[in-house]
Amino acid sequence: MSAPATAVQISGLVKRYGGATALGGLSMTAEFGQVTALLGPNGAGKTTTVEICEGFRRPDEGSVRVLGLDPADPSVKPRIGVMLQSGGVPATARAGEFLTLVASFYASPVEPAVLLDRLGLTEHARTPYRRLSGGQQQRLALATAVIGRPELVFLDEPTAGLDPQARHATWELIEELRASGVAVLLTTHYMDEAERLADKVVIVDGGRVVAEGSPSSLTGAERQLRFRARPGLGLDELVTALPAGSAAKESPAGHYLIEGEVQPELLATVTAWCASHGVLAEDLRIERRTLEDVFLELTGRELRS
Amino acid sequence: MTTFTPAPGAAPLPRMISAQTGYELRTLLRNGEQLLLTLVIPIVLLVLFSGTSLVDVGGGSRVDFLTPGILALAVLSTSFTGQAIGTGFERRYGVLKRLGATPLPRSGLIGAKTLTVIIVEALQAVVIAVVALVMGWHPHGNPLAVLLLLLLGTAAFSGFGLLMAGTLRAEATLAAANLVYVLLLILGGVVFPLTKFPSGLRSVLDLLPISALADGLRQVLQHGSALPGKDLLILLVWAIAGLTLAARFFRWE
Numbered sequence: 001m002s003a004p005a006t007a008v009q010i011s012g013l014v015k016r017y018g019g020a021t022a023l024g025g026l027s028m029t030a031e032f033g034q035v036t037a038l039l040g041p042n043g044a045g046k047t048t049t050v051e052i053c054e055g056f057r058r059p060d061e062g063s064v065r066v067l068g069l070d071p072a073d074p075s076v077k078p079r080i081g082v083m084l085q086s087g088g089v090p091a092t093a094r095a096g097e098f099l100t101l102v103a104s105f106y107a108s109p110v111e112p113a114v115l116l117d118r119l120g121l122t123e124h125a126r127t128p129y130r131r132l133s134g135g136q137q138q139r140l141a142l143a144t145a146v147i148g149r150p151e152l153v154f155l156d157e158p159t160a161g162l163d164p165q166a167r168h169a170t171w172e173l174i175e176e177l178r179a180s181g182v183a184v185l186l187t188t189h190y191m192d193e194a195e196r197l198a199d200k201v202v203i204v205d206g207g208r209v210v211a212e213g214s215p216s217s218l219t220g221a222e223r224q225l226r227f228r229a230r231p232g233l234g235l236d237e238l239v240t241a242l243p244a245g246s247a248a249k250e251s252p253a254g255h256y257l258i259e260g261e262v263q264p265e266l267l268a269t270v271t272a273w274c275a276s277h278g279v280l281a282e283d284l285r286i287e288r289r290t291l292e293d294v295f296l297e298l299t300g301r302e303l304r305s
Numbered sequence: 306m307t308t309f310t311p312a313p314g315a316a317p318l319p320r321m322i323s324a325q326t327g328y329e330l331r332t333l334l335r336n337g338e339q340l341l342l343t344l345v346i347p348i349v350l351l352v353l354f355s356g357t358s359l360v361d362v363g364g365g366s367r368v369d370f371l372t373p374g375i376l377a378l379a380v381l382s383t384s385f386t387g388q389a390i391g392t393g394f395e396r397r398y399g400v401l402k403r404l405g406a407t408p409l410p411r412s413g414l415i416g417a418k419t420l421t422v423i424i425v426e427a428l429q430a431v432v433i434a435v436v437a438l439v440m441g442w443h444p445h446g447n448p449l450a451v452l453l454l455l456l457l458g459t460a461a462f463s464g465f466g467l468l469m470a471g472t473l474r475a476e477a478t479l480a481a482a483n484l485v486y487v488l489l490l491i492l493g494g495v496v497f498p499l500t501k502f503p504s505g506l507r508s509v510l511d512l513l514p515i516s517a518l519a520d521g522l523r524q525v526l527q528h529g530s531a532l533p534g535k536d537l538l539i540l541l542v543w544a545i546a547g548l549t550l551a552a553r554f555f556r557w558e
Contacts, residue, residue, distance in 0.1 A: 054406055056558070078315040078408040088403030090395060092332055104324035105407045107314030114308065144403070149312040180309040 004068030007183030096125030106148035315408030373522035393478035464547020471555030
């Protein structure tokens, strides 16, 4: 089994549903020993991309290689792990029983009891799937995705609806997969998850990649200054005192954001201006842009259906 | 080597199929509604109508007339109704899709479902035969002819059960599969002899797969015929039609 250098290679992927274009020429890669996070608003094409890689859907145009093979190639199946966004387990199946069933399809699976324990499901091993909480159902789906010791794992929103403990257990498991050399391709809506886990973030919108890179390369070196004060300060006057290229805004009321090249002089100017106006700037802080800022900048702030 | 160091590979196909079959059997046997359908209803009908004169079976031993019909009903309940409902909900809950991402091939899944149906039918046949024998049943004929009829009937009902499960919504399948079960129970010569129906209607009802199966089993088990050619032919046509349509139109998600 000669492993290709790249786990997933997608180029120019196009998928149409009826008249609607779900993917309009998407290209990306996912590497072994890395976590690649697909980020995007609802309807951006994340699930469609993952499901094409999993072999559930056929692309209309473009090329997809999974482990160097066509996703429809049956020899791909034993080598990948799949966690669907929801469902996939019979309502009456007991958690341990279903995990054991899936394990029996693989040559050298992880011991089901070990995985149940890792994911805090041991005491629910005999509970029917329909009686598990949403978070427990998610963890069982995750367990079925990794039990076959795959080289490549697809996780569609692995932590949606999880409580903080379960999220951390899931993150630790994903980090262990990466450390073991597994390629992980996941989708998520959680920016902190992408920032914490991903080696590479791929931001998708309207069926195309709008940005990709490591979380730190995407957020860049840019900083911003935030503070709270009484609403309605005369920001136009403040901006004239700041270095050229700076911007100031109030949103929501009483919350101020200064963007631009944040240097010591800028900080001094802002505090001096506040002092001269009798304004006490509370929660004053200088921070890097977050992935969420970048994401909203790229994909817009309007609500998506 | 850590817990998750990749060690991919599929289990041997026979092991996958036996695991899936074991899982399906356990699921079926602890499902109360399924047991009602596959065992309780056939046994109740057999005991009720053999032990009373509620139905005019047209002379002869009541249990000898009823047992072949009840065997046909058992095949209908498992290969058609039970399989359609079970598979329909598996499709609806994404189970078929999820299993499609494992090394278990689709042919392996169908193989496991078929094995499950055959094992459950064997259990049903044993229980029905024991109850019938206790009630004075005297079977005749060649067991191989009986086996051939049961297998062809299973193929015919499975084809249409899977066609329904793979094309309709799960709730529609649930309703339709139960409705068909009741209609075929009443109109298919299972407990009510087709000779009691008007002849025009009867010539149509004779062509139903349940009628062919019940009549064929009766020809062999009650009257000792060698091979009921017409009934076998009817079942064969239904089997080919059902399985062909299911293969063509079944949607996995």
